[in-house]
Amino acid sequence: xxxxxxxxSVSESPGKTVTISCxxxxxxxxxxxxxxxxxRPGSAPTTVIYEDNQRPSGVPDRFSGSIDSSxxxxxxxxxxxxxxxxxxxxxQSYDSSNDVVFGGGTKLxxx
Amino acid sequence: xxxxxESGPGLVKPSETxxxxxxxxxxxxxxxxxxxxxxxxxxxxxxxWIGSIYYSGSTxxxxxxxxxxxxxxxxxxxxxSLKLSSVTAADTAVYYCASWELLTGWFDPWGQGTLVxxxx
Numbered sequence: 091x092x093x094x095x096x097x098x099s100v101s102e103s104p105g106k107t108v109t110i111s112c113x114x115x116x117x118x119x120x121x122x123x124x125x126x127x128x129x130r131p132g133s134a135p136t137t138v139i140y141e142d143n144q145r146p147s148g149v150p151d152r153f154s155g156s157i158d159s160s161x162x163x164x165x166x167x168x169x170x171x172x173x174x175x176x177x178x179x180x181x182q183s184y185d186s187s188n189d190v191v192f193g194g195g196t197k198l199x200x201x
Numbered sequence: 202x203x204x205x206x207e208s209g210p211g212l213v214k215p216s217e218t219x220x221x222x223x224x225x226x227x228x229x230x231x232x233x234x235x236x237x238x239x240x241x242x243x244x245x246x247x248x249x250w251i252g253s254i255y256y257s258g259s260t261x262x263x264x265x266x267x268x269x270x271x272x273x274x275x276x277x278x279x280x281x282s283l284k285l286s287s288v289t290a291a292d293t294a295v296y297y298c299a300s301w302e303l304l305t306g307w308f309d310p311w312g313q314g315t316l317v318x319x320x321x
Contacts, residue, residue, distance in 0.1 A: 091264060123305045127248075134297055134311040135248065141305050180248055184306040188261045190238070190250035 092116045094181050094193035101199040106171050110196045112181035113163040122183050124164040126155055129178045129195075138179075139166060168198075176200045203228045205298050205312035213292075213319050219285040223298030223312060230279045231256040237281045238301040238308060239272060241294040249294075253301050254281055288319045 093115040102108040112124065124142050127135035137146050139155035142164065152172075157164045164183075168175055181193040209221035223237065230237065238253035252262040254272045262270050266285070274281040285292060295316050299308040 123307070125305075125307050127308075134314050135308075136311070137307070137309045140307045140309070146309070182248075182306070182308070188253075188303065188306075189264065190253070190261075190301075190306060192240075192248040192250060195247040 091189055092185060092191060094183060094191050096181060096193040096196045099197040101201055102171055104171050104173060104200055107167060107169040108171060108198065110166045110179055111163050112193050117185060118159065119157050119162045119164055120159050122185060124157060125182045126166045127180045127182065135180060171200050173200050203300055203310055205300065205310060207296060207298050207312045207315040209315060211316060211318060213288055213317060214321050215289055215319055216287055219288050219292060219317055221283045221296055221315065222280050225279045230274060230281065231276050236301040236303050238299050239283045240297045240299060243294040251283065290319050293317065293319045
């Protein structure tokens with residue numbers, strides 16, 4: 091099986107841009123789609139990015155996703171940070187056996 | 202609009218079996234488009250996939266939990282269920298059910314989650 095490694099925490103000021111990385115330990119990041127979920131305290135996760143770079147309806151275009159085969163990683167970028175973006179963010183993917191893996195989560199602080 | 206709701210006991214004794222049910226509304230659990238999954242989150246920790254099931258009964262399980270997990274589906278009730286045997290305090294978590302797209306690996310939507318505490 092593989093792992094997805096995320097930074098434990100990131101912080102940035104309102105109005106700035108932040109990028110959260112998600113590195114796949116084995117197998118190609120491009121082989122299987124990556125999703126990103128936002129989780130606020132006491133709430134269930136909700137999708138901010140699916141299929142590497144697609145936004146569900148209702149998610150602002152300040153959220154974008156990408157993958158980089160050279161670093162075997164995916165990234166979630168949030169521009170024009172708002173205090174409401176403060177939350178935990180999880181990346182998620184799967185492998186050819188349909189085993190699902192979540193990253194450890196990144197706590198985003200907007201200060 | 203698809204909605205999912207978990208139900209089951211909030212307290213389970215060590216060594217016993219945890220049983221939860223997820224009720225699907227706003228759509229059919231027999232839809233060919235979706236699998237149905239269970240994910241858990243221990244207090245203060247990250248998300249862990251438990252397993253997923255198709256309406257036909259085809260299942261995928263997390264290898265680390267496979268020996269203790271059974272996921273089943275009841276199409277007549279539009280429900281699917283989780284059983285986790287021989288529980289310990291380490292199984293204390295919020296348990297979520299979610300719709301899962303097999304081809305993209307995407308979980309959406311999720312239920313609100315239910316806290317299960319393992320304690321005597």
